[in-house]
Amino acid sequence: MKTRSQLFIALLLGIAGVLTAVAIVSFPPQVDHQENIVKAPSVQFIKVKPQRLRMNVRSQGRVMAQTEIDLVTGVSGNIIKVSPVFVSGGFFSKGDLLVAVDPAEYDLRVAQAQARVMEAQYQLTREEAEAEQAHDEWQQLGQGDPNPLSLRIPQLREKKAKLAAEQEELRNARLLRQRTDIKAPFNGRVRSKEIGLGQYIDDGTLLGRIYSSDVVEVRLPISTHELAFIDSPDLPQHQQSAQPAIVKLTANYQGQQQIWPGKIVRSEGVVDQDTGMIIIIAQVTDPFRLAVKKNQSTGETSRTPILPVGLFVEAIIEGRWFDDLVVIPANALYKEQRVAIIDSGNRLRFRSVEVFRREREQVIIKAGLNKGERILTAGLHHPVEGMEVAPTDESIP
Incomplete structure (x- = not known):
């Protein structure tokens, strides 16, 4: 009886399996076939906007006296x-x-020198009289060419030389007296x-x-490339401007950030062999504000603090103006001085450009870009030529 029950259960399971297989074959599951669509990555860009820029130059140095002895x-x-x-x-x-x-010793020297001068003058006057007498006697009694000794010419020259020497001694004595x-x-x-x-x-x-105390100077090192950005009185590689370049010196002094105006007056004209830098000199007049007098009408005085010798300062040198320059973020410039342009079909095209100046956060381009072109700035770590992108908002350069 037990064996029949087991056979019956096995038969039922077999029939159920067959029916399930038939159902699967007859009614297969529906598979939703979808195509794999790759979306273009979203990127940010800036538009090329040529502009006129002043190329200021930054440097730093220590304030020193113009003359120290x-x-x-x-x-x-x-x-x-x-x-x-x-x-x-x-x-x-x-x-x-x-x-x-104490001038006592030198007063004595002056008095002694004066006495010797007077003695020499007396001797010269006496010799001149004797020479004149000798000349008169020769004219009355002499014959032929006169002997210089007879006319006392050498003696007269000696007395004149003696007087000149004593006068120099007197001048020297007076000079030493002045030096006291x-x-x-x-x-x-x-x-x-x-x-x-x-x-x-x-x-x-x-x-x-x-x-x-009338003038202080600051030695400012700059690269030789940056010489093209400023006007200096003795830099011959470009036309000098009518006015020297203006420099603004800043430092934390008296508990706050202070500013002192100055001007570039010259360069040292020698490139440092170790750093490749050249030194230009900035000057600030009246650094101790000694010439600034109280305003009689308002009772106010200048608030600009003194500029002490030895202070370390930052300098911003006012540069020249340049036209048609384009500013882009530093990360928008790739190797070999190339940028990625987004064309009208939203595909990337690499192009070489001429870099005018590199700064920490931006690069200034001189040539190679056209107004209105879109430059890739963010959104891709490894851009590829011809890659399709989806430009979004324009970023701020």
């Missing part, structure tokens, strides 16, 4: 006076007395002081170090 004495003696302004950081004007040396008063050779400021009141100094002793 060691103040050295030309005489010896005890210091009897030191000016109150002759201290580190003190300001002075041209001609101010900075240090005075050490005066400022220019408007300036004291960097360091090396002597004190009452100190004995020898000829050639260092009194201190001073620098001029």
